[in-house]
Amino acid sequence: MKTLLIFPKQSIQRLAALLLAGLFLSACQHQQLETKAELLVFGTLVQITTYTDSAPPAKHAIQKVEQRFQAFHHEWHAWEKGGIVSKMNQAIADRQPITVADSVKAFIVKSQKLAKQSDYLFDPGIGQLIEMWGFHSEHWQGPPPSEAQIQNWLSQRPSIADLYFEGNTLYSRNDRVRLDFGGNAKGLALDIAMQELRQAGIDNAVVNIGGDMRIIGRKNEQAWSIGIQNPQQPSQALAMLKLSGDESVVTSGTYQRYFEWQGQRFSHILNPNSGRPADHLVSVTVIHQDATSADAAATALLIAGPEHWRETAAKMGIKQALVIDQQGKIEQTKAMAKRSKLLGTSIIAR
Structure with missing residues (x-):
């Protein structure tokens, strides 16, 4: 808390200082x-x-x-049926292009840039791996994926880098890409x-x-x-x-x-x-x-x-x-x- 010190001089100076102090404290006490x-x-x-x-x-x-x-x-929920992410993932799985809104394209392009900067440690294209581990469920059921399952996924290494646009139409070079923006x-x-x-x-x-x-x-x-x-x-x-x-x-x-x-x-x-x-x-x-x-x-x-x-x-x-x-x-x-x-x-x- 700030303190305003007033030194006694002439009475008019004291009065002016007190008025200024009152204004200062009133401003301090204004609460939104x-x-x-x-x-x-x-x-x-x-x-x-x-x-x-x-x-x-x-x-x-x-x-x-x-x-x-x-x-x-x-x-944007990765496994919410009817949402834009679900629709994009279905189109990718079906090897079909899909046209999206400007805002959706902008977010994907921005996410691609962030993924590249991170050397793809951050990668929203790994939804299939996330699902394999059981994290597409509110309550994990188990067991973890087998070594063979993991190696099979790694051999394909789906990534958001596999996506590209022609105008607002989204394409994928890899049909195993599954978007998950968690x-x-x-x-x-x-x-x-x-x-x-x-x-x-x-x-x-x-x-x-x-x-x-x-x-x-x-x-x-x-x-x-x-x-x-x-x-x-x-x-x-x-x-x-x-x-x-x-x-x-x-x-x-x-x-x-x-x-x-x-x-x-x-x-x-x-x-x-x-x-x-x-x-x-x-x-x-x-x-x-x-x-x-x-x-x-x-x-x-x-x-x-x-x-x-x-x-x-x-x-x-x-x-x-x-x-x-x-x-x-x-x-x-x-x-x-x-x-x-x-x-x-x-x-x-x-």
């Missing part, structure tokens, strides 16, 4: 109205919070975001939400999709305080970040969704190069203005592992990242170290 909404979509809890001078416009904007999210979930769809949803809120004239907001966030502006003139979850104790934060302006913070973790089979734990994040779950890093947090890019990068860095995550981050233009390995060791980039406040843990920054 908080408007909140929660909904279940994308298989997780979504929270939308805005700070505005008037509540009705904020409520209306949040309702529009909710409507976009419900439609988005139907269209690696960056939440990021796209965050970007869409902020676009809607900005168009409604809202300058201060945070959208939280299962712990992945994009923020704009500030919270009553203060930066947003964001905690990074402790993988060993998920109810606690191991670090705090201050975000303001227009930023996204996204975390990918092997501890968030997994299954166990015969005493072994398998993460839902799969390495396209091995056909198996990523198992070296347990958590990666990335800050980037664009949530779609942050989401893809967090996935790619986690798959890259302790030896290569920095190289992958550089290729993807990521300057702010924090990673945690299986032993609980934390490393982060220098740019991230300037932002994060670690809570009782040692850290390596270089």
Whole structure:
């Protein structure tokens, strides 16, 4: 809290100073109205919070975001029948072209660019592998795929790189490509939400999709305080970040969704190069203005592992990242170290 000191001189100067102090404190105490909404979509809890001078416009904007999210979930869910992803996957399997909307093409092209930057560690074309491991179901049934199944998939190595466009018509060179945008769809949803809120004239907001966030502006003139979850104790934060302006913070973790089979734990994040779950890093947090890019990068860095995550981050233009390995060791980039406040843990920054 800032303090205004007034030194006694002549009475008129004292009165002027007191008036200025009153104006200063009144400005400090101005509180915008908080408007909140929660909904279940994308298989997780979504929270939308805005700070505005008037509540009705904020409520209306949040309702529009909710409507976009419900439609988005139907269209982009990898195994939601009737959605655009399902239709594209069926067309690819049938070796047929399919014409898509400009927005769909733009997202695929952007995802292709992100995949290439990551050396295809992030690859939305591996839906068949994800299905093989049983992650196209809300409840995993088991068992894991056999070695022969994995090697058969690797021999074909379907990838989003196999897709190409002629105008707005999508083609695939490989009929085993199955699109699954679980690696960056939440990021796209965050970007869409902020676009809607900005168009409604809202300058201060945070959208939280299962712990992945994009923020704009500030919270009553203060930066947003964001905690990074402790993988060993998920109810606690191991670090705090201050975000303001227009930023996204996204975390990918092997501890968030997994299954166990015969005493072994398998993460839902799969390495396209091995056909198996990523198992070296347990958590990666990335800050980037664009949530779609942050989401893809967090996935790619986690798959890259302790030896290569920095190289992958550089290729993807990521300057702010924090990673945690299986032993609980934390490393982060220098740019991230300037932002994060670690809570009782040692850290390596270089």
